[in-house]
Amino acid sequence: MLLIIIGALLLLASKTIDNPNLVFAKFASPIRKVAIVLIVLGVSSSTIKQIDAGEVGVQSVFGKVSDRTLSSGLNFTNPLASITVFDAKTQNYTMSAVHDEGDKEGDDAIRVLTADGLEVVVDLTVLYRILPSQAPTILKEIGPDYKDKVVRPITRTMIRDNAVYYDAVALYSLKRNEFQTRIYKDIESNFKKRGLVLEQLLIRNINLPNSVKQTIESKINAEQDAQKMQFVLLKEKQEAERKRVEAQGIADYQKILSTGLSDKQLQYESIIAQKEIAKSPNTKVIIMGNKSTPIILGNN
Structure with missing residues (x-):
């Protein structure tokens, strides 16, 4: 629009000085040509509007908004229109x-x-x-x-x-x-x-609020302590169960020994033990038993 106004003023000036009696009359023709070029450029720039990618344009002429939108690219518009560009991207x-x-x-x-x-x-x-x-x-x-x-x-x-x-x-x-x-x-x-x-x-x-945060933290700490205590109790319970099973096993073993071993079996086990002792090179032990038990002397 500015170019059109400048061109119009120059065109008016060229007509004013286009008088043979004036000294500046020789400049009338060049000024007229420049004015025409400016008017053409002004009209072209006013009628062609570029809208960038991701944008949309809306025309308004003297306050009246057009229902037609201008999409991205080059658009032909009313030279008197004002273009409002909206960002259509996120x-x-x-x-x-x-x-x-x-x-x-x-x-x-x-x-x-x-x-x-x-x-x-x-x-x-x-x-x-x-x-x-x-x-x-x-x-x-x-x-x-x-x-x-x-x-x-x-x-x-x-x-x-x-x-x-x-x-x-x-x-x-x-x-x-x-x-x-x-x-x-x-x-x-x-x-x-x-x-x-x-x-x-x-x-x-x-x-x-800080008071609520402190309450939540206290609750979380209490829950963690409760979970820790449950773990300790479970561990103690498992340990007690282990000891109970161990004690029961010992009791069962003693019961088997007291009821299941005969004199001959005990004599056999004694002979095996004495034999192992006799094989030791450092044996200095004398084992005194009953009439059926031998005396074993060490080599040294």
């Missing part, structure tokens, strides 16, 4: 308690009240994109700053509305996936009404 919006980690500086985490009246801090990332066909509607009804007008407030509101159905500890542990699924459905339906597609919802962190 975008993310992060709300975090860590400084400079989220889209807004400082602590931007979501603080919610749970069913048991405790305040829980939620860090969240929303992955979303716009529907290209809905870009004109977004421009008319929301504007190009849909991130701050739709994504942020709807996400924070849906999380607060659903957190009241869960206790803090359940929200932190057992019910976390259920909570994420629930808020995903609510946010998805609200986004869809406004031309946005929710791709994924990531609960990055849930911070509990």
Whole structure:
């Protein structure tokens, strides 16, 4: 548009000085040619608009938004139209308690009240994109700053509305996936009404109050101590059972000895033992027995 305006001004100037009586009349023709070139370039640049890959353009002429979208590539447009370009790729919006980690500086985490009246801090990332066909509607009804007008407030509101159905500890542990699924459905339906597609919802962190954390840690320590005690008791029980079996085995052995060995068998075992002693080169033992027991002397 600027080139067209400059060209028009130069064309007007060339007509003004195109007078034989003027000293500058000889410059009228060159200025006219330059003006025509500028007007042609201006019209060409205004009627041809390049849209980059992953983007979509929307035309508006004097405030009236066109229903036709401009896809990626070169598009012929009204030279008087204003083009608003939307990013159609996947975008993310992060709300975090860590400084400079989220889209807004400082602590931007979501603080919610749970069913048991405790305040829980939620860090969240929303992955979303716009529907290209809905870009004109977004421009008319929301504007190009849909991130701050739709994504942020709807996400924070849906999380607060659903957190009241869960206790803090359940929200932190057992019910976390259920909570994420629930808020995903609510946010998805609200986004869809406004031309946005929710791709994924990531609960990055849930911070509990310090008092609740200490309670959980105490409970975990108590459970670990209980499991340790159960292990000790089981080990003692197994040891007691081992000793009982060992004692029973000894008792059974003694019973067999007292009832099952005859005099001849005992005499035989005695002879075997004496024979082994007699084979030893260092034997200096004299074994005195009854009449049937021999006396064994060592070699030395």
